[in-house]
Amino acid sequence: MFRRSVWCVTACLAVGCSERVLPSLESGASTVTIIPGTPPIDLRADVNRNGVVELEGAADDEAEDTWDARHGAVFLPNIDDDAMRCRGTDMSGRPLADSALPGCNDATDEIVNGDDDLKDLARLELVRWPEAPAGTVVRLSVAPADAKVRLFRKAGDRTEAIDLDLPLATADLVGGVTFLLEGTDVVRDEAAWDGFVDVSVQVTVPDTRYWKGGTYTDTVRLRSSPVLTFHHLSPTETAYASNIPGERDSAIFLRDVRAGLTLANPNITFVTPDLEDQWTQDFFETGYASMPGPGGAQQVMRVFFRSANIENPFSRSFPLREAGRIVFTRFRGKDVAGVQQVDLGSSEETQTLNSFGNFETVPPHSTPTRNWPLGRVIRGSVRGYAPDQSFVRMTEAQKYQEPSINVDTAWLLVGHVDETISYLKASTPRGWIVLANDARLARQMLLDAQANGNGSTRLFVGKRWLDDMGNELNAETTVSALLANADVMQASAEAAVKVDEQLAILKRETGLTDAEIVKVPFLHEPVMGASLAHQPGTVNLFVIDERTVAVPDPHGPIINGKDLFKTQLESALAPYQVRVQWVENWNLYHRAAGEVHCGTNAMRAIPSVKWWEVTP
Amino acid sequence: MKQLALAVMMTAQAALAEGAFTLTLAPKERATLEQQIATARARSPDTFRQVAALRASLARLDHGKRGRYAPVTSWLNAIPQATWALADAIVFSGGVDASLPLTARVAWQAGLLESLGARREPKTEGLLVAVLVSPGLESAVRRSAADALGRLGTESAAQALVAAASAASGVDREAVLAGMGTCRRLTVTAFLAQALARASVESEQLALIKALSVNGNAWALETPAGAPAPAEVRRIQTTAAGALVKAFVATSGRVKTEAHDGLRIVNAPDTALLLAQSRAADPVGVDALLQDLRR
Structure with missing residues (x-):
């Protein structure tokens, strides 16, 4: 807090006292009584969040040691790689161990890595005090002491890391100095560090004729940006899907997804890395961190979470899901960070819950007790069957989209929330609708078809199951055969009730109503006591933008020249002006227990809502 | 004579070692099973090749799985008329490399059982009962055995399930209970x-x-x-x-x-x-x- 100097000078009318000019003893006044003033110790940051630190006025000074949705300075976890110096290999060109991979970023050295890096640092200004008397000692400190931050001192064009054990030079105070603060990590565990840091300047002033001796402190509170994940109301800017080298079905899948992207916006970048892991949704999650930038803009750092999937539990160097390395080996770079958090002791049984198909973000909504303008995380998690708790602790520590909505996915073989529910922007009072699997509707559609004389109409025409030896197995069935399949009916009846249960939780947590739910029909089958989409799971779709979705081709019965299930979904989405791009994903995805959403991912536009203006 | 007996015993052990399970089957039951399998193999050899090919694909299926287990059941279900090819894999030819991940081995064993159960062939009841009461099964596999046996829907299967659940304890009992609802x-x-x-x-x-x-x-x-x-x-x-x-x-x-x-x-x-x-x-x-x- 800026401590305004008190100049209690009597008989100084003739000299025109001001706060910044020492009263002259040679003023000609016959008697002058000087009461020593309080030193003007003033540390400032971008408290009013306009992207600059203002040295004049009170905007960046008032209540600077507190933080709320109206004011308070912000900093970024500076864990991107602006100079593109990090590689995924060691000096010998060997792949870095999983544990070492995140250990290279702009915050793991003690230098500022160029002008781009400079933009990621939060600025603080120690306001100049030209009259600081000789012998004044200046120290900088941060609290808590183990906060994950580093301070730099800017001197001309140079920047140097500050050793907080050493005092600053008195000259720094005399001339003023610019400090730069970087976060060295994201907040991972609120119990260890909640993301707040108090930066204080302590000035010990000797007693002089003009200044009251003592130690004076000014403190500024800053908060680390949380990492926020995207909801479907933000349009896709970059889409991702693995390219399985030499795999024809992969090429077909990418072709169809690309068509959807082009339909939505030809400017969307489509990244198709060569990977053996086709579950692109699962091994990374996109997000961002941001702080106020000049002109009301957000200074943004894109963030990729690597999934906490343990793939090789007995490997010391590479225990994690291999495809997730791409977060660091390809995506990390200028203004792009990678984050990894995993408990290597987590159980094998629950590994599937750590895939990001089981981590979605419900779009913004309000409840009587809290607003969620940035959306809210939803995951499949029940007592006894829950994701990696260290990862959950980390996302909970981001605060703004947590605590998550937890639904039961234990009844599903894969166990992901994206198997049954999705979200779509809509011109409704809420601004979005839910798409939810409804096996009840699927069964009724087939019963109606049967009643109308279409019992022998085939589904899955031309679809095959194919093994490594090239044996093709016909997948075709008929409407009547499907309805007579006791196992499919058993799993579908269960699915209908279990999705109701998920929706009941979603309604309770968001205020969603039945009128805001679009039913997406498909049947399930039982596998190992759990449930799996028997028909292509059309709710497992890629929301490209508010008008375009890429959906697995259901290969339903063709009645009157039209696929019954395609017609139903297109009709259901038509009131929302949503176009459907059908994607052929039977071979590579559906047969392996996944669909379009499982095989895609997206980096989306940064929402206009600024997290720091929100009360979590 | 002694040498011949030894040879027969060794052959039997080798066959056992090659199956997906190590089972205790009465000699008469085993012989009947072998006969049924031989007949089926002669009639539709493709189904046996297809089951074997799927077994060869197991490592890839497991590596590419999205969830807890690869949906081996679904793949096996796509093989038509494979009742005895599945039975053959369970008892004689369906063993898998022990170095495969546990998830792959469990998915394979459970898949064989569930797909066999889905055929609802009453003649497989003895085999399924034998698997159900085998010691040392993974819980998920025992659950699948109960599930498969239950799908036969016979009164004798029902009684076998009740007997197995009554005799078992702890996780084995829970596995039988969890699967037997299909009956x-x-x-x-x-x-x-x-x-x-x-x-x-x-x-x-x-x-x-x-x-x-x-x-x-x-x-x-x-x-x-x-x-x-x-x-x-x-x-x-x-x-x-x-x-x-x-x-x-x-x-x-x-x-x-x-x-x-x-x-x-x-x-x-x-x-x-x-x-x-x-x-x-x-x-x-x-x-x-x-x-x-x-x-």
Whole structure:
């Protein structure tokens, strides 16, 4: 807090006292009584969040040691790689161990890595005090002491890391100095560090004729940006899907997804890395961190979470899901960070819950007790069957989209929330609708078809199951055969009730109503006591933008020249002006227990809502 | 003579080692099985090749799996007329490399059993009973064995399941309980209902509720294969619903939620009446459930 100097000078009318000019003893006044003033110790940051630190006025000074949705300075976890110096290999060109991979970023050295890096640092200004008397000692400190931050001192064009054990030079105070603060990590565990840091300047002033001796402190509170994940109301800017080298079905899948992207916006970048892991949704999650930038803009750092999937539990160097390395080996770079958090002791049984198909973000909504303008995380998690708790602790520590909505996915073989529910922007009072699997509707559609004389109409025409030896197995069935399949009916009846249960939780947590739910029909089958989409799971779709979705081709019965299930979904989405791009994903995805959403991912536009203006 | 006997024994051991399971089958039963397999192999050799090819694909399927296990059951189900090829893999030729991940081996074993069960061939009952009572099975595999045996829907399968559940304890018992709901016979329903009334351990309660909801599953019971004893359907549903109502009003937390869902899955005609009779124990919960049932 800026401590305004008190100049209690009597008989100084003739000299025109001001706060910044020492009263002259040679003023000609016959008697002058000087009461020593309080030193003007003033540390400032971008408290009013306009992207600059203002040295004049009170905007960046008032209540600077507190933080709320109206004011308070912000900093970024500076864990991107602006100079593109990090590689995924060691000096010998060997792949870095999983544990070492995140250990290279702009915050793991003690230098500022160029002008781009400079933009990621939060600025603080120690306001100049030209009259600081000789012998004044200046120290900088941060609290808590183990906060994950580093301070730099800017001197001309140079920047140097500050050793907080050493005092600053008195000259720094005399001339003023610019400090730069970087976060060295994201907040991972609120119990260890909640993301707040108090930066204080302590000035010990000797007693002089003009200044009251003592130690004076000014403190500024800053908060680390949380990492926020995207909801479907933000349009896709970059889409991702693995390219399985030499795999024809992969090429077909990418072709169809690309068509959807082009339909939505030809400017969307489509990244198709060569990977053996086709579950692109699962091994990374996109997000961002941001702080106020000049002109009301957000200074943004894109963030990729690597999934906490343990793939090789007995490997010391590479225990994690291999495809997730791409977060660091390809995506990390200028203004792009990678984050990894995993408990290597987590159980094998629950590994599937750590895939990001089981981590979605419900779009913004309000409840009587809290607003969620940035959306809210939803995951499949029940007592006894829950994701990696260290990862959950980390996302909970981001605060703004947590605590998550937890639904039961234990009844599903894969166990992901994206198997049954999705979200779509809509011109409704809420601004979005839910798409939810409804096996009840699927069964009724087939019963109606049967009643109308279409019992022998085939589904899955031309679809095959194919093994490594090239044996093709016909997948075709008929409407009547499907309805007579006791196992499919058993799993579908269960699915209908279990999705109701998920929706009941979603309604309770968001205020969603039945009128805001679009039913997406498909049947399930039982596998190992759990449930799996028997028909292509059309709710497992890629929301490209508010008008375009890429959906697995259901290969339903063709009645009157039209696929019954395609017609139903297109009709259901038509009131929302949503176009459907059908994607052929039977071979590579559906047969392996996944669909379009499982095989895609997206980096989306940064929402206009600024997290720091929100009360979590 | 002695050498010949030794050779026969070694051959038998080798065959056993090659199967997906190490089973104790009576010599006569084994011989019958071999005969059935030989006949089927001569008639449709492709199915045997297809099962073998799928076994060869196991490592890839496991590596590419999205969830806990690769959906091996679904792949095997796509092979038509493969009853005896599956039986052959279970007993004689379906062993897999022990160095494969446990998830791959479990998915393979469970897939063989479930796909065999889905064929609903009564002649496989002896084989499935033998697997069910084999020592050392992974829980998920034992559950699948009970599930497969249950799908036969015979009274003898029902009694074998009840006997296996009664004789087992701990996780083995829970595995049998969790899988046996597919046997839609009153013998099983009554056993599950009684077991639920006595169960006090949450994991066992959950296994029983799941089994009862499968057992009384309204949609499955409307299919010919899902209702092997049509005359028992109404009593199966009423018995399952009665047990679930008692659990619903007497418990809390996840057990109550699962009982709630189970009652909706069973959707017995007299559920509302049963709930009304138990309303005093949990009026708020019962009223909410009645509302859900009207959806």
